[in-house]
Amino acid sequence: MPFKAFDTVVFAGGGNRCFWQAGLVTYLREQGHVLPANMIGTSAGAAVAASCLTTGPQAALNQCRHLFADNHRLFYWRDLARMKLHFAHQESYPAWIGAFLNADTFPLLKQSVQKLQVAVTHPAKRLGRGGSVAAGTLAYLIDKKMTRDIHPRLSRFLGLRQAFYDLQACLTLEAAQRLLYASAAAPPFMNSVMLDGQWAFDGGYIDNAPVPTQTPEARARTLVLLTRYYPNRPEYFQHNGRTYWQASQKIPVTTWDCTAKANVMGAFELGYADARRRVQLAA
Numbered sequence: 001m002p003f004k005a006f007d008t009v010v011f012a013g014g015g016n017r018c019f020w021q022a023g024l025v026t027y028l029r030e031q032g033h034v035l036p037a038n039m040i041g042t043s044a045g046a047a048v049a050a051s052c053l054t055t056g057p058q059a060a061l062n063q064c065r066h067l068f069a070d071n072h073r074l075f076y077w078r079d080l081a082r083m084k085l086h087f088a089h090q091e092s093y094p095a096w097i098g099a100f101l102n103a104d105t106f107p108l109l110k111q112s113v114q115k116l117q118v119a120v121t122h123p124a125k126r127l128g129r130g131g132s133v134a135a136g137t138l139a140y141l142i143d144k145k146m147t148r149d150i151h152p153r154l155s156r157f158l159g160l161r162q163a164f165y166d167l168q169a170c171l172t173l174e175a176a177q178r179l180l181y182a183s184a185a186a187p188p189f190m191n192s193v194m195l196d197g198q199w200a201f202d203g204g205y206i207d208n209a210p211v212p213t214q215t216p217e218a219r220a221r222t223l224v225l226l227t228r229y230y231p232n233r234p235e236y237f238q239h240n241g242r243t244y245w246q247a248s249q250k251i252p253v254t255t256w257d258c259t260a261k262a263n264v265m266g267a268f269e270l271g272y273a274d275a276r277r278r279v280q281l282a283a
Contacts (some may be wrong), residue, residue: 002278003033006243007221012209013043013184013202014227015255019064019264020247021225022048022057023271029056031279035114036223040164042119042203042210043184045227047097050167050180053112054105061268063099067092069260089189092258097180106173116167118183119203119210120195124159129199132160133187136205148230150239155206162206165195189256216241227251235274248274 003009011021025035025048041049051060074088101109123132139154147154156162170176182193182200192201203210209224219241226246235248253267 003036006036006223008038009036010209010211010224011041011045011049012227013045013204015044016253016262016264017227017251018044018048019061019267020251020271022061023268024275026058027272027275037114039114039116046118046183047180049116051100053109055100060100064096064264067096068258068262071259087189088258094181097177110168117164118167118179119164120183120200121203121205122161122163122198136160151207160206164212
């Protein structure tokens with residue numbers, strides 16, 4: 001406990017909230033706990049998971065804080081004159097990925113005994129790319145405000161398709177970076193990406209905590225690290241045969257802020273404290 005009982009760990013998406021996962025994993029690794037062999041992630045959760053296989057999640061936090069410190073705006077209004085929507089994330093997110101996944105660390109990723117599957121969303125064939133982004137956004141807002149399902153179904157009903165890619169199967173550094181970017185690409189903040197001849201964007205449009213089809217035995221050995229806060233549930237709970245771990249309180253950071261005001265350190269510290277308390281309770 002907490003990783004020993006599991007074969008698979010899922011890193012939910014959630015933008016800056018995923019630094020709660022980074023703090024949690026940092027503490028557990030300090031205590032000698034080893035991540036399971038199978039890892040799944042989407043959006044920034046996939047990036048945090050990837051950092052665990054390269055420089056480490058605390059280094060990824062420090063690199064993010066450095067990038068954010070030099071950024072003072074989310075949107076570049078001057079580019080509207082050229083009919084261009086220019087958000088700071090379009091530069092800051094690739095720069096952050098490149099800080100922990102680069103020419104020096106790519107061999108570490110390829111050689112890691114842990115394998116990381118990255119979830120993305122492909123458009124519904126009848127809606128096209130733009131229609132699918134609009135439908136996915138609507139489904140996200142309905143889920144956030146009304147249903148609050150851990151694994152929502154509306155996006156799938158609308159035809160959006162989930163796909164999982166093996167990060168270590170990427171033959172080049174550029175392909176691996178591109179996959180991580182695609183998994184977090186939420187238009188208009190970040191542009192969708194072409195993968196294997198199909199448009200791909202943020203995996204959270206379908207499921208913020210993505211899991212492939214699993215047998216009952218595989219479910220029982222899966223741990224999901226949530227970043228959305230469900231106040232009607234405990235920190236550690238069972239759901240549909242899986243184990244879920246959420247923060248002890250709402251994670252104190254906004255999802256999309258990429259300026260010096262973003263409290264990514266607060267998210268990290270909460271994850272670190274939650275993991276410490278869980279280990280102490282289990283001792």
